[in-house]
Amino acid sequence: MTEPPSHIPGKTSRRAPAPQPPEPGLNIVSTPIGNLRDITLRALDALAGADRILAEDTRVARKLMDAYGISGKVLPYHDHNGAKVRPEILEALEAGERVVLISDAGTPLISDPGYKLVREAVEAGHPVRALPGASALLTGLAAAGLPSDAFFFAGFLPPRSGTRQNRLKELAAIPGTLVFYESGPRLAASLADISSVLGEREAVVARELTKKFEEFRRGSVADLAAFYAENGPPRGEITLLIGPGDGGGRVSIDIDAELRALIPGLGVKGAAAKIADATGLNKRDLYARALLLKDAKG
Known part of the structure; x- marks a missing residue:
């Protein structure tokens, strides 16, 4: 009887699948958000077999590749040089190269560079595929203890209070958990504005996910705002999750x-x-x- 393919859910193969180098085209590859063991086998195959690797920061990419003994051509791709280098990347795709795009951590394009490149590659008819992996958004949501059947990822809130409050008013009607990325120095002020605009809601500050000092701090928005105002800004990368409001998160009105x-x-x-x-x-x-x-x- 033929051994079932190793990728079928619920089936176990006695043989590990062979390495799979990336196919020609643009390959969007997720990398660890902290713990280097969270790299996938497909990601390692893609990095090892790429003709060129596009990285938000080549130094960060090299640390990851060195940890797994991978060498390769690593080139910078970020918001500042994207318009200049995209034509060259599209030429490489046209020539049949295997191009890998990674960000500093997590899944590219999620509050990271890559959207314009993917858009232009699709419009030019080049193959584009994503290799799934670590994501601070989903990692934080999975362990937060807030409703996860419906959620909305809003990236980073604006840095200024007035524009931040206006943005929060736009999000107030969403009937689900709101997920943001935030910096430590702005966390207390953002929480204060969230409390002012959205009212009393459950909230979770997920910090340094998958790293040694990973922390989940839970409470009301107002309580968390007061805590960080008193204790100062936390260090590290922050995923901020806000639970739905009463009435499914409908807009507050006068x-x-x-x-x-x-x-x-x-x-x-x-x-x-x-x-x-x-x-x-x-x-x-x-x-x-x-x-x-x-x-x-x-």
């Missing part, structure tokens, strides 16, 4: 203003029902508030 505007046309009951549908708030509470507003106006 309830009194909306009720006053709707009561003349819909009446107290109709106004309360409309706001309840829009926000997920309790209809009975809104009805009581609408009565008070109507009596106060009268």
Whole structure:
């Protein structure tokens, strides 16, 4: 009886699969976010068999490759030189080269360079494939203890408070866990703005994932903002996760203003029902508030 292929779920092969060098085209390769043992066998094969490796920082790439005894042609590719070097990369793809793109850590394109290169390679008809692996986004989400059936990754929040709050208002209606990357020096201020705009929500600060000093700190947004304001900024890479708000994360609005505007046309009951549908708030509470507003106006 023929031995089942090793890639079939639930089946175990007695033979390890042979090394698989990358195919010609653009290969997007994930690398460890901290623990070097989190590299995949396919990633090692791709790095060892590439004609050229594009790295966000060639020094970081060399440390990874040296750890596994891999040599190869490593070239810089990042936001500052991308426009200049993309034509050369596209020529290499046209010539049938095996090109590997990596970032400093994790999955390329996820708050890292690569989107424009992938876009242009696809438009030019070159093969583009992704080799999955480590990701701070998914690692943090898996262990956070927050709802993971629906989530939204929003990258880095703006550095200035005003634009940051505006961005948070745009995200407030999303009915799922929000995931951000954040820096230590901005963490307390970002948490304070999140508390101000999104209200009381569960939150998790996941720091230094897969590394020696990995830490998950859990609490309300307000409590975590106060903790980091008092204790100072934490070190290391940070993934910030914010749980859904009441009513599935619907947008906060000025309830009194909306009720006053709707009561003349819909009446107290109709106004309360409309706001309840829009926000997920309790209809009975809104009805009581609408009565008070109507009596106060009268």
